[in-house]
């Protein structure tokens with residue numbers, strides 16, 4: 001039984017030549033094995049999975065809440081005057097205590113306390129902040145409620161240190177809060193003159209804090225404050241839970257139906273406004289996908305994007321799915 005079909009999947013209409021911020025790091029956290037969290041930004045700022053988180057592909061990295069975290073490279077805040085940091089997090093009900101979704105900065109050796117850092121946490125309210133020194137100098141933004149459990153949330157934090165300074169907090173791409181205190185805002189790059197070694201996802205810079213009991217994916221760091229539209233585009237619709245591997249109905253679908261279902265299930269986040277590399281899925285509905293591109297100088301079939309200079313570009317990606325059972329390798 002063999003069926004083959006292809007579909008014109010997406011016309012990438014506005015591959016913007018003029019983004020407001022440069023993407024410094026993008027960790028999809030979609031690995032399924034190994035200890036390297038690959039950076040798709042092109043900066044080669046890969047992270048490291050520590051203490052064995054469960055790597056669940058498009059469902060992200062599941063951190064156990066005991067000691068799992070992702071170590072980011074040293075000094076990633078160096079030279080940053082402003083930034084946008086964004087992450088998707090799905091926190092579990094078992095999370096208690098003080099914890100960070102991510103913390104970038106340093107831990108004081110003598111005390112085990114954070115000293116110079118920025119962070120996001122979900123409790124007792126969703127909150128982000130930055131301090132050049134101790135916690136009581138955190139310039140912060142907070143909401144009035146905790147991060148909800150068992151749902152993917154896109155949390156985006158902006159720091160604009162110039163022009164008097166501004167902080168922003170966005171929930172699923174929507175601006176929800178401005179400053180909630182009046183402490184001075186530090187440029188991220190001024191934290192310990194840019195030398196930071198305790199850069200974590202899923203772990204606090206305070207040694208006694210809890211670890212994150214939740215899943216994370218798509219950590220992004222930009223070197224400037226993105227526009228409201230760009231931040232809205234970082235949020236993607238809820239990904240459906242993974243389909244059960246065994247259908248409850250014993251009747252096997254016809255091959256052509258499986259192919260059609262696989263093709264219609266493919267989606268590319270933000271395909272109308274591509275700014276970084278694209279996460280092109282290798283499979284859909286259990287079938288391998290073979291990608292073709294109309295312009296490999298802009299978008300390669302492995303999802304690597306070379307942004308055209310001074311113009312927008314339209315690239316047609318074609319997904320080809322068949323039931324011949326061969327897992328076709330993605331070509332570079």
Ligand SMILES: [Ca+2]
Pocket residue numbers: 051052053064066067068
């Ligand atoms: Ca562990």
